[in-house]
Amino acid sequence: MSIGDGYRAVVDLLRHLRFFVAVAETRHFGRAATDLGITQPPLSQGVQKLEGHLGVRLFDRDARGVRLTVAGGRLLGPARALVDAAEDLLDQAGRLGGPVRARVGLCGDLGGWTPVACRALAGGSGPGLVVPRVAGSDRLLAELREGALDVAVVxxxxxxxxxxGGDVVGLPTRLLGADGPLDVPLAEVDRPLVVPPRRHQPPAHDQLVDTLRRAGHDGRVLEAADPTQRAALVAAGAGVALETSPGAQASGGLPPLRVRVVLPAARERRPEVDHAGLAAALEQALRR
Amino acid sequence: MSGATVVDRLHDVARDAGVRVRLHAVRLDHDEHRARVDLDGDEPVAVASLYKLPLALAWADLVAAGDLGLRDPLPLPRTGRTPGPTGVGMLLDDVVLTARDGVRLMLAVSDNACGDALLDLVGRDRLNAHLAAAGVPRTVVRRGTGASRRRMKRELGSGVDDVDRVLADPDRDVATREYDAAYASASTAREACRVLEVLWSRRHPAHACVRDAMALQAWRHRIGSGFPHDDVVVHGKTGTLGRLRHEAAVVCFPHEHPVAVTVLTEAVRPERHLPLVDAAIGELARTAVTVLRRPVDDPP
Structure with missing residues (x-):
């Protein structure tokens, strides 16, 4: 493969060079992954791909740790120069791009709260221009760590x-069946609960399943990442959903949808963005 | 198998279980440079009841040195001793044990009454000086279980009569200074393994008493769950407080070198009962121990 293979290859090369530099600086795959805000498997795979691409081994790895090879040591300087240049380019482009837009992540579980949150940010009294992004909590947290988001609700x-992380906000929920809201106790629901995939936030998913079982439901779930797919499954009678939306009357005995507003660490924040204002506006919108 | 691969798998298990993990494992063979697996094993962590393990080592060393007696009386009057859910801590009447029986209850069922009485017997300053001299200077016992719970009550509010319930509230992200290695009794995964290495290297009956009691530990839901084999002995000591779940253990497969492993976790879920996390600790320990297993007669 050569750089001539196109934009994707160049992007991959820059991404993998960032990995290389991070591992070289920390001498530790785990710490480098933490610094990059990613997990270790993609980091290891990225470094391996880079080694294949360049045709040289960059690191010696054994039980005692990670060391730069001679070739790795020679290539570190040029790699750093490329990574720094790319970041400068993006910084400059960002400054040329007009008014600041806050990048706001909203987990795909928020249902009817999603437009409410967006209006609260972009409306007359809100902080201004925002670019919303809806995804699983796992993705949003990774993007906060990578610096690709300014704030997220997860x-x-x-x-x-x-x-x-801010305070935990519990959004009231109600059961939704094929014909609309269901006013029955969880123990009498004999169908699975339609939920986002467990991988989006494993501890929150496990907590929900434990809560279902505590209430007398059997804990079966149907996982689907796409909210429209979830709505289709409910409408088709394959399962029921725990729905949350502003203004809807919560049914008793159901667990709230627990979320919180999360910001990057103070030193990682973009100075031109009002992070505290964004967080306050989001929390206020969700507590209505 | 490369070191990076094992650590990748440990990360995967931890992410799936929703825990932050620090782990260290070392094969207890005769090599000068013992084989190890490490995941942030030098980060200090609040250890909860795991403090009873270095306390047991110091007690045994002091007995071996003649400073304390194996059968010194350990009075545990019903008023004044630390209550707890197990052992003498859950009894109603006055008790007097020998020190070594107190050590056995402290290790086998994490008896809080015995733990605090033995901490008084050894003395906190003498204990910490001993640990520093024994090569584990970042293992610090700041207070026993009774004092730790009194501090949490003051910290969380005077009206709090059930600290555990407050810490387990799913609608809040409650923290306590007792989760903080800078304020609580603390150690690192590597140093907890070092304590086990020393315990397993000594030949005095006091150290044998400690090792035996650890094999009799009442719970097998953490590291023990990773080794569900009737012929494998797990000598373990757990530590639990709120979101903290720890265990340090020596895993003994027949005809193989023992392997010491310490798994220190902090869960993001606050509930008191998280069997998935306990099982993940077994999975983490098994993953680390498996790459370190070696028959005793295997040439290096």
């Missing part, structure tokens, strides 16, 4: 190491 509980 499911709680989940691992927020390296980030700053």
């Amino acid at each position: 499911r709680h509980p989940g691992v927020v190491d390296g980030l700053v």
